[in-house]
Amino acid sequence: MNKLIPIFFLFLLSGQQQQEKIIARQGRVAFFSYTSVENIKAENNQVLSIIDLSNDEIAVSMLMNAFVFEKALMREHFNESYVESDIYPKATFEGKIIDFDPAQDGEQTRMVKGTFSMHGVSKELEIKTKIEKVQGKYILSGTFEAFVKDYDIKVPPLLAGNIAKTISVDFRFEYQPYES
Template sequence: MNKLLPFFFLIITLADFNVKEHQFIARQGQISFFSYTSVENIEAKNNQVLSILDLEKQEIAISMLMRAFVFKKDLMYEHFNESYIESDIFPKANFEGKIIDFDAKTMQNQTRIIRGKITIHGITKEIDIKTTILNNNGNYTLSGSFDLLVNDFDIKIPPILSSNIAKTIAIQFNFQYKPYEE
C-alpha cells in the first residue's frame, strides 16, 4: 500500500498539470461599446476585463466590472452606472460560451462562432458571436464585434431621453491570452 501512495500522488499532480497546460488567461481584456444618436454619440471602454480560455474544452468565460467603463464625460459615467446599468445592484457582466469547430493547433487566423450566454443587468440571453482567433506561437488573441439590444436586458430609459440613447449598442472586444499561471 505504501508503494502505491507516491504513484497515486504523481498521477494527481500530472493530471492537474495537464489541465493548466490547456488554460489561458487575459487579465486586461478590452471591451468597448458605441451608441449612435442624433443628439450625441456615447462611447466607453473597459480595459479591466478578465477572461479564461480553455482550449481542451473549447470554452471561454469573461467577467467585467461595469464601473470600470471609462467615458469621455463624467455625466455619462454617472448615468450609465446609476440610472441604466444600476451597477450597485448589478456590478458585473459575464459571458460563458463554447467555441464551435475550433482547432487550437492551427497557426492561421480562424473565424469561429462562440455560442454562449451573456448576463447584463441581471438578465441572461443566449448569443452567437463571430470571433477572429489568432494563434501566435501559443498565445491566443480573440477579437470581434456584435450588437446588443438595450430592451433585451430590461434597461429602463425614460421616454424623454429615449432619443438620446440608441436601441442597439455596438460592442467590440479584444483579448490577448497567455498561458495560465498561478
C-alpha cells in the same frame, strides 16, 4: 518507491490540466451608441476571460463601473440610471467556441455561442469571433450588437433620442497560460 509513481503521474496530470486553461486578465470591451443627437462611447480594460482549451469553453466577467467615458456625467448616468451597477455590478458571458482547433496556428473565424448576462437579464448570443494564434498565444476579437430593451434598461422618454436602441460592442482578449 511504488508509492512515488502514482504521485508523480498525478503531478504530471495536474500540470497538463493547468496548461489547458488560458487567461486574459486585462481584456478590452468597448461599446458605441450612435444617434443624431449624441454619440456615446466607453471602454473597459479590466475584463477577465478564461478559456479551457480541453473543451473550448469560454467565460468572461467584467465590472460595469469600470467603463471609462469621455464625460463624467455619462459615466454617472450609465452606472446609476441605466445599468444600475450598484445592484448589477457585473456582466458575464459563458459559452463555447464552436469547431475551434487550439492547435492551429494563424487565424480562425469561429462562432462563439453562449449566455450573456447583464442587468439581471440573460440572453443567448452567437458571436462571430476572430481567433489568432501567434507564437503559442491566443487573441480573440469581435463585434456584436446588443439591444437596450433586451436587458430591461429603462431610458427616460426625455433622453430616448440620446441613446441608440442598438449598441455596438467590440471586444479583444489576449490570453496567457493560466497559472493558479
